[in-house]
Amino acid sequence: MTERKGFLKKLKMKRPSKDDVKGGGKKLFWVWIGYQCIKGTLTTTFIWAPLIWLWLQGNS
Numbered sequence: 001m002t003e004r005k006g007f008l009k010k011l012k013m014k015r016p017s018k019d020d021v022k023g024g025g026k027k028l029f030w031v032w033i034g035y036q037c038i039k040g041t042l043t044t045t046f047i048w049a050p051l052i053w054l055w056l057q058g059n060s
Helices: 002-014 018-059
Strands: none
Touching: none
16 A cells, blocks of 8 residues: 555646646647647648539539
């Protein structure tokens, strides 16, 4: 049982504080916005543009 208490003690030491989480939120927000922009650009380029092009070619 002593090994378990030591393990739990280590976990408590590594938990981030509330201040750490609040400060990182703004940075993570902009990382998320950047990710969504890149994902949207790639999706449009490699999925929607070819599908629309093929659809327009088939309707001509």
